[in-house]
Amino acid sequence: MAGRFQGKVVIVTGSSGGLGSSAAAMFAAGGAKVVLTSRSIARLEKAVQGCLEAGATQEDILTVAADVTVFDDLKNLVEKTMEHFSRVDILVNNAGLMLTGGIMQATVDDLDNMLTTNLKSAFILTQLCLPHLIASHGCIVNVSSLAGYAPAPTFLAYSMSKAALNQMTKSIALELAQKGVRVNAVNPSAVLTELLTKPRGPIGGDDPAKIEAFMKKVCTTHPPGRIGQAHEVSDVIGFLASDQSSYMTGQCLPVDGGRHATIWGCMPQPQPPSQS
Numbered sequence: 001m002a003g004r005f006q007g008k009v010v011i012v013t014g015s016s017g018g019l020g021s022s023a024a025a026m027f028a029a030g031g032a033k034v035v036l037t038s039r040s041i042a043r044l045e046k047a048v049q050g051c052l053e054a055g056a057t058q059e060d061i062l063t064v065a066a067d068v069t070v071f072d073d074l075k076n077l078v079e080k081t082m083e084h085f086s087r088v089d090i091l092v093n094n095a096g097l098m099l100t101g102g103i104m105q106a107t108v109d110d111l112d113n114m115l116t117t118n119l120k121s122a123f124i125l126t127q128l129c130l131p132h133l134i135a136s137h138g139c140i141v142n143v144s145s146l147a148g149y150a151p152a153p154t155f156l157a158y159s160m161s162k163a164a165l166n167q168m169t170k171s172i173a174l175e176l177a178q179k180g181v182r183v184n185a186v187n188p189s190a191v192l193t194e195l196l197t198k199p200r201g202p203i204g205g206d207d208p209a210k211i212e213a214f215m216k217k218v219c220t221t222h223p224p225g226r227i228g229q230a231h232e233v234s235d236v237i238g239f240l241a242s243d244q245s246s247y248m249t250g251q252c253l254p255v256d257g258g259r260h261a262t263i264w265g266c267m268p269q270p271q272p273p274s275q276s
């Protein structure tokens with residue numbers, strides 16, 4: 001049976017690990033031709049293996065080295081995709097960078113880095129892919145964050161970049177709706193990836209004790225009492241990229257175990273023992 005992405009060409013940025021490699025494997029499992037990209041081709045090896053294990057053949061996979069903050073790299077990424085596969089159906093703007101710090105710690109360089117990596121790259125790559133996405137009646141899924149919805153004083157610039165990405169998602173969705181191109185975003189909360197364990201990430205290193213403390217905290221702030229898994233985000237990316245969501249555009253969907261609804265920290269309480 002043909003997969004739901006049979007004949008489709010997908011570009012996933014930041015696909016060397018975390019949510020990006022999970023999304024690449026999910027698309028490969030659906031029969032897509034997948035363009036994996038990262039700053040270093042060597043770092044894509046494991047993700048390529050994941051796609052092969054999911055059912056892709058070597059011919060279904062293209063790897064391109066690209067730093068998403070460099071315009072010429074993004075241009076080359078789209079040119080190589082067209083040379084190789086002659087079309088683009090789905091663009092997943094996933095590459096991202098998180099440097100913690102509020103207004104008292106964050107530097108202007110931090111702000112520039114996060115706006116360039118998390119926002120400007122998605123803007124440029126969308127423009128570069130646009131003629132091809134219009135031709136294919138394709139779609140875009142931006143990987144935003146729950147931090148784009150709510151103030152995040154401990155990661156100010158990151159949340160600013162993701163709030164702008166939400167706005168960009170909705171605006172471009174309106175502009176392209178009648179051209180047959182859908183634009184949506186996923187807004188994950190916490191998934192344990194390198195984004196969190198980098199020295200300036202929220203965990204601040206890969207020390208097991210720090211990771212354990214973080215996981216414990218996540219369990220108390222997320223209604224299911226556990227952290228999210230990468231596949232739980234990439235499955236929603238797949239839904240938004242598939243025909244199953246053909247009447248959805250301009251959505252920024254929290255994938256957060258209900259965290260967005262916990263205003264005032266309301267969490268499910270243990271049930272009192274029954275009186276009977």
Ligand code: NAD
Nearest residue numbers: 014016018019067068094095096145188189190191193195
């Ligand atoms: P990750 O660190 O594993 O992945 C980020 C990817 O982006 C990596 O492959 C990295 O190499 C790539 N990248 C960063 N800067 C780049 C650059 N200049 N050029 C090319 N590639 C670059 O972390 P992840 O959690 O998988 O992050 C993926 C996306 O999910 C990000 O946009 C992130 O903001 C978002 N997100 C993650 C979480 C989470 O809890 N993990 C929550 C909300 C949103």
